[in-house]
Amino acid sequence: MVRSVLDTGQEAVNTCPEVADEIKQTTCYMCACRCGINVYLKDGKVRYLEGNPDHPVNQGVLCAKGSAGIMQHYSPARLSKPLLRTGERGSGEFKEIEWDEALALASEWLGEVRQTDPRRLAFFTGRDQSQSLTGWWAMQYGTPNFAAHGGFCSVNMAAAGLYSIGGSFWEFGEPDWDHTRYFMLFGVAEDHDSNPIKAGLGRMKTKGQAKFVSVNPVKTGYSAIADEWIGLRPGTDGLFVLALVHELLKAEKIDWDFLGRYTNATWLVIDDPEGPEDGLFLRNPEGATLCWDTARGEPVPTADVTAKAAVVGRFALSDGRAAVPVFELLAKRYLDPVYAPEAVAERVGIPTATIRRIAAELAEAAFEKEVVLDVAWTDWAGRKHDKMIGRPVSMHAMRGISAHSNGFHSCRAIHLLQMLLGSIDCPGGFGYKAPFPKLIPPSPLPAGKTAAPERPLPGMPLGFPLGPDDLLVDAEGRPTRLDKAYSWEFPLAAHGLMHMVIHNAWAGDPYPIDVLMMYMANMGWNSSMNVQGTLKYLTDKDPETGDYKIPKIIYSDAYYSEMVPYADLILPDTTYLERWDCISLLDRPISSAHGPGDAIRQPVCAPDRDVRPFQDVLIDLAGRLQLPTFVYLDGEPKYPGGYPDYIANHERTPGIGPLAGWRGPEGKQQGTGAPNPDQLQRYIENGCFWTHKLSPDQLYFKHANKSYLAFAKKMGWIPTEEPIVMQLYSEILQKFRLAARGHGKVQPPDGERARVEAYFDPLPIWYPPMEEEALDGEDFSLHAITQRPMHMYHSWGSQNAWLRQITARNRLYVHPETAARFGIADDDWVWVVSPHGRVKGQVRLMHGVNPSTVWTWNAIGKRRGAWGLDPEAPESNRGFLLNHIISELLPEREGGHRYSNSDPVTGQAAWYDLRVRLERCRPGEEGATDPLMEAVKAPPRRGLDEGGKLRYGAELKDRRAAVAGQGTPFQEWIGNRHEVSVTVPGVADGKGNVKKPGGGGEGGA
Amino acid sequence: MTSLPRNAGPVKLGLVIDLDICVGCHACAVNCKEWNTSGHSAPLTDSDPYGADPSGVWFNRIHTFEVVNEAGDSRTVHFPKSCLHCEEAPCVTVCPTGASYKRQEDGIVLVNAEACIGCKLCSWACPYGAREYDEDVGVMKKCTLCVDKIYNENLDPRSRAPACVSTCPAGARHFGDLGDPQSEVSLLVAARGGYELMPEQECKPVNRYLPPRPKRQTPAVDSGAALQPATPEGEAAGLLARWVDRVLSR
Amino acid sequence: MHPAKSVILFTTASGAGYGLLAWLGLLAAFGVLPSERWFGLAAFALGLGLVVTGLLSSTLHLGHPERAWRALTQWRSSWLSREGVAAVVTFLPVGLFAFYWIVDGTNSDTLAVVGLLASLCCLVTVICTAMIYASLRTIRAWASPWTLPSYLVLSALSGAVLLNLLLQLWGLPHNGAFAWMAAALFILAGLVKVLYWRNVMYGEPAGTAESATGLGPQGRVRLLEAPHSESSYLMQEMGFRIARKHAEKLRRLTLLGGFLAPFVLIVVGQAAPGLGSLLAALASLPLLAAGLAVERWLFFAEAKHVVTLYYGESRA
Ligand SMILES: Nc1nc2c(c(=O)[nH]1)N[C@H]1C(S)=C(S)[C@@H](COP(=O)(O)OP(=O)(O)OC[C@H]3O[C@@H](n4cnc5c(=O)[nH]c(N)nc54)[C@H](O)[C@@H]3O)O[C@H]1N2
Ligand SMILES: Nc1nc2c(c(=O)[nH]1)N[C@H]1C(S)=C(S)[C@@H](COP(=O)(O)OP(=O)(O)OC[C@H]3O[C@@H](n4cnc5c(=O)[nH]c(N)nc54)[C@H](O)[C@@H]3O)O[C@H]1N2
Ligand code: SF4
Ligand code: SF4
């Protein structure tokens, strides 16, 4: 058709451009969610990243962070060559050196330490996904001073779950989105399961059969789409949940069958107040736990399926002592009026009637909306069941619980609630992700009570103590680890206390170190409490020798983060698109409740800089240091091919290696099997992941499901096929308590007794967050917390050219009533004052926040000069970092001791215990944050923004003219097509733009 | 006389956005940027990307509103917005050059970068803020409804959807023919009471928004919804006595 | 709306130029155009000069001025295109008119016809300019019924003030009558602007945050978080805000300084025809120019675009 000039300028649009020369698959690493991605490559550049539709984690979707991966990959903040410090620490003055020199230096430093006292190396890693390698390396090196970020992240929740139900929230379990009828979300803004949670919520809400309750002081994100928002006061979840427990018990709305079959409700607990076994389970001489069989009138092993076990009563024992079932202890505790809704309402900040109603709703959902699946299964005892019956109440929790010093017990309280409702690993409930459930707690004990020159540790540095005997303390009860994990201060610190490492190394408490080696942790800024103090610890010198108190710091980062200028030797890492990685079942895999899975990352781009994957570097160093299992007896390195070589060929125990898929010489085995030289290729062919779908009869009741337990044993996840019995009452905690009371050979120092006694209650308790308690009566009336923005991953997201356009500065969100109380208006600048210090920021008023709470986005605030950003960038000048005013230490106790600002059971950092008040800025103080630190020196930016413009993609556009008739017809896309099809007649079943053959109606149950 | 297609075809492609489940994650906005920065309107230039005042061309942006009712209860609503591919697109009719046009075959509103003089008038005419001026090249850009993706036979069929739609983790976005009342998106819109933005502007936007649904309350109200104690008093002693006879088995 | 200098200059200068040319054409149509060559040359040069300056400055803010010709193609729907076409077309009769007049130098029937045509074309062009703004439903202030009259009367006024000055300078016949015409237009312009501003202040909003989001049924809508924490094209272009008090001050300034003061001057000047009226005409020009600049700045600055409803405004 000939157009006249008067027509509109309609072009011949090329609807079918060639967008890629090649599409490679790998795993996203813009956060720890591990989604599968398709990387479109054109002219050697990344043209587009999309979610891999076949990937089990994200099923084709990609979040904002993942979508911004291009800018991460080409970030001008990338490091480009090993750096050796030339100026003072913190100055940012470095010289570039060659890798040979860098590695020689590192192995010299590390070698000296290993030959004298390996403990004097502290090796701590941050947000990485190679803990199975780094932990193994530390063990072979021989230092107990190893941990990853879990210690300041959510270890109290992980531990609470692993010591109670054999699995945990975090990323180790998930709600049964498709069947649940009532979903409670505690303190989650984003979580590790970034995409799965969004997808699950979207599907659940679209289907419209469930009520979604969000318990969170702030109403944004997920809470915004919740049916009900419980905007409680921070740190009071445990109390709220125990009030629900109170209500349910009082009304006897509990799942007796579940309690009897799957928990220790009927186990007998010795009642012998002064005795050495008080509070421990009654056992027979063979060590089996016992219950009171009412028929036989005597204790019988709890494993006896014929027993008719009592739930209450006090039973005299032949030795004169007495025993009571766990349930009685529990019922007595929580029926106490102190847990009644009216007693807690004010403290929690939620009306009594609402608490009551939620309890009623839970009961209704659990007991009147049973989900019944027509799936036959066999339980651990061999009994066949023709249906799977579920209590469709699901729960999930994360840092709103864990970032408080009472998080361990609050999380235990939630698990208690789940157990009473019978909603664990059942249809519609919370489900374990493989390799969970595991033994309670999982098997390895922490190693590292002692360390010897040039010797590996006898086991992995991190593990799960079963009692005081397993603590890492010396004969005087003093910590043997630098971070004091597994000491009497933090007995169950299963992931270490990364947030204390720099402080303790500086203080030489419990002992000084020589080398601090860190990987992927921005400890000079957003992952430290007390940033100013931390920077002082890093730069402080011994006045006598003039040497740094922390003598040597090796750090691997991929970007010029705030931590970089504080290290002596920088080992620059690649970006995630340039390296191999392994997302292993030995660490934090990609499993779902539907089955196990693991994944790899493969390099899809070659680095254009002189950088090396840190895993390769570690393996190289291991060779230079001659670490056992990394070298053959003759000293030749075992993994000359670096990390991919290790991934495919390393065996943790015979047959078990980093990856579970395509094992065995033929690649036909999964879980266990000899190494397969072709394994990585098979992963690549499969989109870089492996999954195994559990059969329908294995999908639920995994803790007691014969078929599943056999499978799990075969996979090497559990040592026997015994069922996993959930622990309402924790005997292990009681053991610590007994030690505090003077029993056993390992006892706490006197100063610690009261603390251990108080916090090692075998049943969940609630206590006010420790800082709150310490500050009682002082004028810090507000809680201050942070939330993760969904579009940013800590500090590494907020440097991204695209993402920073969304949020380049953070505000302090304040309820209008609260603001009025402090004489503050929208947009005002205020000082946020804590007992530790003050920081300045700008206010935004919002209604959806608990009035006693102020909050801000996490890790937006940056140090001037870091991250390749302009020193005038809003992130550093107008945004602010709350970490400046969070202390790593609690106020002094009697005796002058300052405990870490952490959960007393697990050492979890208590980020959200922070208490503050607001002070309006005086005229002239507005407009910039404070502390506004001097800009660090930084290398010049590289690439991408010539002339202040970023024109990414200009040259990647396919400029060929359109060809007439080209193109295929469009397809309609219905988000949540399956769920929509159920409610909207005429919409075909399927997914996205793919319709199920046959279409229409709901598929399956 | 109008420069809109004289015989607009029956197909009206557009988006349907579900405000009930949008969590405000910005995935759609960033993925849109990512696809389109090398697409039909490449590049989506950013200025001062690492500097003091970063800004850039985005076809899709997420707003967050607080809606406060009479009782003082608030609701947070995340609100994504891109071009609505209006039937009576004022951005097209005001354009002096014809660079802004609406495709006859599917109703997609596009800008011909070769013809645009960068007068910005269309951005004044659009009520929704859907036009994005690229200062660097001096032309107007906008959401293309991923015209180079939805029909693209070089792509896996499952990728043939607007980037913002296929990437949305919550499944809050839908795409289809809103000109056909029997199409799947139209049925969805009808079922959920989908609405158009600012109808008073008379642009007849094609895109639809599904309103946030009333919050589920089960049972309905606060009062009287409490559980009844299992024993009259609901006291521990009474309950324990009641449970003396209860036995459990594994 | 962002008050861009180029657009302010474009609308005021071309308005004045077309006004002047239109008056010349009208005088010719009535056969009363003074036959004074230098006066004529000056008048045409001034008129055309202003028009060309205006048009050129309008292309200044274009991303692609070299493609400006394309703007002539969409006259069937676009007022901007129509304005372009009208501007180009207007050069013909105006050119002819000037040519005849320079060649002929006297009023004639032909001159009357061409003059009338030229002034009609000028009128049409100014209408088109006004309609560019008046046709934008997105900006309530502009979509008001008073936008077109404002443009017309201000164009007529500025043309009249210029012509009056020229007539006074050359001391030509009818200058007294024309001074009264200018004076009357000052009052009319003031009146029209008052009506325009009343509409700006008290008119029904084109939209509210509630209607823009469709969330009205749920309650009052308030922006919690804008899509981007830093600036964007949209907000630079449409997000301009001016305080109510500030606007009121400027309006008063325009009315008193830009319209009333020159009116008084001209009326008083008539008491002393000759020097008095010349001085008055001379003084009225800068006053008007300043007044118009402020008026036009306000025209943009006060105009709230409905898109601001998505960015924190509650009414627009
Ligand atoms: N106020 C407050 N503070 C908090 C929290 C909070 O909620 N509030 N959350 C805490 C929690 S749970 C966590 S987990 C921490 C997280 O804090 P960090 O672990 O410090 O996380 P990031 O800042 O994202 O990144 C760490 C470092 O990894 C680097 N990096 C990124 N990619 C690569 C790579 O490919 N290779 C290498 N070698 N390095 C790379 C980054 O440049 C950055 O320097 O923050 C904690 N801090
Ligand atoms: N986009 C993005 N995703 C991430 C990360 C990231 O930085 N960005 N980081 C990853 C990491 S390391 C982690 S640890 C996870 C953490 O994921 P989340 O647990 O989602 O972390 P937070 O953003 O700290 O969210 C905590 C939520 O708890 C609420 N809260 C605070 N105090 C309380 C309380 O006392 N009770 C209740 N009920 N709620 C409370 C806060 O308002 C906030 O909404 O996210 C991971 N995923
Ligand atoms: S959730 Fe995390 S892993 Fe998944 S796409 Fe987003 S950034 Fe990548
Ligand atoms: S991607 Fe989906 S959930 Fe996220 S902001 Fe966009 S529409 Fe909302």
Ligand code: SF4
């Ligand atoms: S939304 Fe704006 S840009 Fe899109 S068609 Fe409508 S008027 Fe034009």
Ligand code: SF4
């Ligand atoms: S900026 Fe371009 S597309 Fe917009 S009206 Fe002007 S010429 Fe048309």
Ligand code: SF4
């Ligand atoms: S349809 Fe395409 S261009 Fe339009 S907003 Fe969505 S992703 Fe962007």
Ligand SMILES: [Mo]
């Ligand atoms: Mo974390």
